[in-house]
Each structure stands twice: as C-alpha cells, then as structure tokens.
Amino acid sequence: MSGGPAASLPTSVEELRALVGELLEANAGLREVIATKDHQIASQERRIVELERRLGADSSTSSRPPSSDSPYRKPARRSSRKSSGRRPGKQPGDSGTTMPLVDNPDETITCDPGCCGGCGASLAGAVVLGVQRRQVIEVSPPPPPRVTEYRIVTRACPACGATASAPTPGCPPARVQYGSTVLARAAELLCAHYLPVARATRLMRSMTGVPVSVGFMASVRARAARMLEQTFLPQVRQLLRQAGVLHVDETPARAAGGLHYVHVAATNYLTALHTGGRSKADIDAGDVLPGYAGTIVRDGYAGYAHLIDAHHAWCGAHLLRDLRAIHDADPHAQIWAAAMATTLTEATTATHAARAAGKPALDPHTLATIRNHYRGALAKALTDNSARAGPLAHDALTLAQRFRDHEEIILRFVADLTVPFTNNQAERDVRPVKIQQRTSGGAWRTLTGLADFAIVQSYLSTATKWGLDTLDVLTQLFTGQPWLPPAPEPC
Template structure:
C-alpha cells in the first residue's frame, strides 16, 4: 500500500447502530484502510495558442511566434498523443488501423489511419542520433548476436534482421541476403565474436570470429530426437553441449578459474562420439542433397571449432546462448 495516497476519502457511519444518534468524523476512534489503484478517465484536451500582433507607438507591428512544437496547420495533435500512437505502432506492434481506433476510443481524438502512419518517419528522424550510437556500440562490442526472421507488412512477407547484445538491439527490414544483412550497417564492420545460426550468409563475414548459436543447434537436435526416438546420438551431443555451457558459465561468473581438464575431455569425447555414431546411422545419400540429420551432423563435425568456441576461452568468449540441459546416461554411451 502507498504511504501517501493521492486522494483520501473518509466514510463515516450515518448514525449510531445502538441509539440512532448522528455521527461525524470527530467521533472516529479508528478506521480500516483499503486502497484502490485506477487511472483517471482520459479525454483529449484542446489548447488554443493565440500569437498576437501588437502595434507599437512608433507604428511598427510585431507578431509573436507560435511555441515550438505547434504545427503550422490550424488544428493538430500534440506530442503526448503522437507519442502514444508511436508506442502502440512500434513497441506493441499494433496495426495502423487498430492504433487509430484505440487512440480514438481511449482519448476521444478523432485521428485517422493516415495520421498514425505519418508519425513513423517523424519518429525515425527524432531517434536517428540514438540509433547511430547503438549501431556504433554494437560494432565495437566484443560479442554480437545476429539473427533473422519473417514478418508480415500488410499482405507482404518481409525479413526482419537483428543485431544485438544483452543491452542493445538494432532491428531493420531487408531481404534475406548478404546485402539485406549489410543494410543494418553493423555486420560489414564487425570484428569481434559473431554468434549466429547456420545460415550461409553469415559465413561470408571473414573479418570476425564465428560462434554457432547453441539455442539453434539444440532446437535442431530436439527435432531430430522426435524424428528418431530410438537413436541416442542427439541426446549425447546435446548433453555434451549443455555440460560445456554450464562449465563456461561458471568461469564467466568467477566461480571457477577455468574448465577442469577432466571435465573438458569428458564432454568433448561425448560430443565427438555422438557425432560419429550419428554419421554411421545416417550415411550420405547419392548426389548433393542430404537428409536433415546428415546435414546437421556434418556441420557439427566440420565446424566443431565454431560450435565449441565458447568453451575455448570462456573468460572472454560469449555464451552461445542458453543450451538446454538434457539427461544422458553415461553408463550407456552411444
């Protein structure tokens, strides 16, 4: 409960329940407290700005300027209403038409969809400086995560690219291509450790060090476990990655100085044996096209340095994102 409520309402019994005499607040000997949190009814408030013209005794007429932020049109919407609409559009991902409807329902302002859509370029211009700063800080960072996913704008499917750390995020819309990833202005200039999935376009960035994302690998291994439940190699590889990730996390947290040699050997051996068994159970097919399982296993084998980089120097190398831990019975290795 709030120590100092904004409003206090006192409720006094109208009369004594014994004799019927009238009672007032002065008769109070104590009270029970209840607090209710609510928001005030919101309605649009119209402020008229009048810029006067004044005539001096010398005959000169001087005009007062309109305050900064007041639009040139006779009627406009103020910064608070515009900020609300931009918040709904950008942060809450509410479509333009529904943003206009919600703004009208909440505030009473009869805004149009065209007005709501016109706010985005204005807002983008206002945050251009901070966005450039975010871009520069991402480029200078030691570790960077990159990914991409589909989104829809109207009836069209577009690709949304992200470059981020634990503190900064930069999003941009572009095709799913090297040029599309470059359009964010971060990856072409990055020189640190880039954590990403196995999309081939990321491999083209040769100026940075690569770490394959453990969350993506875990998803792929889990999917193959569902496809081949009788096999155990996927569980063994996932168990090894989870164990190494736990040890690396302890190093970064300062709980241990380094991953113990025996632990490192245990997990690396399980990782390599799991791959070997998986490859034996999923031999190569004729031609270039291979099965999903074979493609993953060859990637784990051929790019082991990028998969396990987080354990090479865990004090400075980033986590490959959280790798889900799965039980694995070492008494029955693959």
C-alpha cells in the same frame, strides 16, 4: 489314388524335363515379381517413415516457429531443461507484492455505525475502538485536451514604417496541430503495443479525449522514423560495432505483395533492425557487420559466412532441436543424438556455474571432458549412419558432418565465457515483426512502412533494455531531442 486324367501326366523323360523347365521358368518369374514387390514395399515403408517424421515435426524438433504448430495436436512439452524439483509458481520465502495503501487519498468516506446492533442504543459519542482503512483505486475520465494558443503580434515601426513580428520559439508552423504528448501517445499505441491503425485511433480517442483521425495515426510512425534516421540510428550502429559479442538473425516479412526480411544486430542493451533481402549485400546493409571483429552469435545460415573478420558461434538451441528430431525418429538407432544433446546441455551448465563463480574460463579438465564427449558422440554418429540407407540416415549423417566440420563454431561458448549458448537475444528482438504481422493483417502495404517499423522498433527496444519508459522516450523524440544510448552498456 485319385487324380486327373492319366494323359495330363508326363509319360516320358523328355516330357518330364519339359515340365520341370516350365515350372522353373515360372518360379523364376514369380521370384522376380516378389523381389520387385519387396523392393517397392521397402521403398514405401521408408517413404512412410519419412512422411511420418515430417508430419510429426514441430517447433521443438525443427526451426519451425511455434505459431506453425497445429492447435489440434499439441505435442507434450519436452524441454531440454531438467526439472529443479520445485513446485510451479511463487516459491516459499520469496518476497511478494501487495498493493500499498495511499497516504493521501483523493476522497475519504467514513462508515460510522449509528446504533448498536444488539440493543439498538445510539452510538453517538461512543468510544472509538478502531478504524479500518480500505481503499478502491479508480481511473478518472480523461480531461478535455489542453489547448495552447500562440498569438503572434505584428507591429509597425513608428520611425521607419517597417513591420516587425515577435519571435516564436516553440510555436507550431501550422494553424492547428497536435503537440508532442499527443504524438508520443499515438506512437506508443502503434509502435510499442503493435495495434492496427483503426483500433489505435479508437483507443486514442476514448483514452485521451483527443479527436484524432485515422490519417493522422497512420502518419505517426513515419514521422518518428524520419526523426530517428539521422540521430539514433548512427549512434546505435556505432555502439554495436564496439560490442564484443553480437547476436544476429533475420525473419521473413511480407510487404508490398512480396517476401522480404527484417535483419537484427543486437546485444543485451542495443538493437538495430533493418530491412532487405537475404543476400550478403542485404546483411551488410545494416552498416554494423562489415569489418566487425568481435563474435557473432547466429544460426547455421550460410549467408553470414562472408564475415571473415569476426569469430562465429552457432546457436545451441537450433542444434538441440535438430538433434531431438533425429533421435525421436529412431531412438534406438540414433542414440548418438541424445548423447550429443546431453554433452551440449551439460556444457551449458558448466559455463553458467563458471560465470556465477566469477571465473574467466572453464578449467582445462572440464574443457577436455566436454570435447572428448563431443567427439565420442560424433564418432558414433558417423559410424552408425555411413553404411545405412534411407532419408533418416541421410539427415543424421548430414547433421553429424556439420558437427564434425564446425566443432570450433559450435563449442565457441565453452571456449569463451562471454559467448552465450543460444541466440535467444536476437530471436526476442526480431519477434515484434511477427506480432505486428498477426495484429495487422499479416503484411505491410509498402516497403517504406516496413523500414519505418524497423527503425522505430530499434529505438523502443534499445530504450526498454536500458530500463526506460517507452512513452517518456517517445515524448523526448517528438520534442526534438531523442534519447540516445550513451555507451554499449551501462557503466
């Protein structure tokens, strides 16, 4: 047998024992090193999973806005809605829209053949077999501005010598100023179409022929806001306090070099926006929610929890996004999230069907089924994630505890059919803040400018919900008689 020198081998029992001891000690050290590395690898694997989950988050699996989604890695759309089986676009049997012919066109051009295309004979006086009407609609150039001059006559009394001037109803206080229609069109470009001041100025000049200045355009929103503060805002706030269900939300907005918030309280027919921070006092500053005793539909932000006089309902769309994020991270281990999402969507379908049938409430059997499915998915979540470790299990357990602790708030929409499943109304009404930011450099220069935006947007949003034209209501505003909503909703 070949091998090393005989002197390298133990020659006695004592040497053999010493060698075995050394080997055991070395083995123990290696085992410790391996265990440490295994722990590090497991920790890094959990970290990688967590980072991949965060990196994969988008607007469909979190509360992040769609604008934050990467344009280079657009995820496949995964809507909670089930396919209806219909093809996209206009459905068979739906009424279409066709441009109608005008009965009295401004100009008529007759195209009459002069000679026969076959033999060349003259067609003068020939029998007319038919006339086709075709019309082209054009936009006329803007007419020159209409200028009205007020001449205020002052006379001297022949009896006493006193001077007297004629009354001036509707007469402008300044020597030259723009009228209500010019102010309304300027405000519409700025406030209803969210154009930057410089661009709105150019568009105003080209479309109306009125040589407005940038300074004038910049002052229009503030002028409108001052007229609405004492008329429209008190009225809409009073009507909102009478509503049975209110949608509330808030969104960040940068102004004066800092981060602020625009708050909204809204219904299907009313909108009131105000600005501030995110504290309880800032939420109450809108003068709608303090003392309100109806139902508030909101997201899970705890800042609204102090409104104890009202019932609360959580937005189901936010919950579905949270459930999807948990399920997508580990579909096998987090099957409960899919079951809970299915329960919520099926409950929503049941409420829609009940409303369509004119029912005041869901039948007791349907209610019991929804709650049983809800609690079954919840029990699965608590059981599966209580003993697990890792960020995903922690997040899943936290979400499950929210479903456990706030069951009544989450299921308010099935207990009361006047309460919708989502808070989409508030999110739609607060979205113009983001539109204005994108078109105007991402920020407001002053807090006053942000507050003025909120006031005017409240007016235009409410008028639009009532089916009114924004230019019409702005014209009414600048004539001194702003439109006011007559009731919480149309009779």
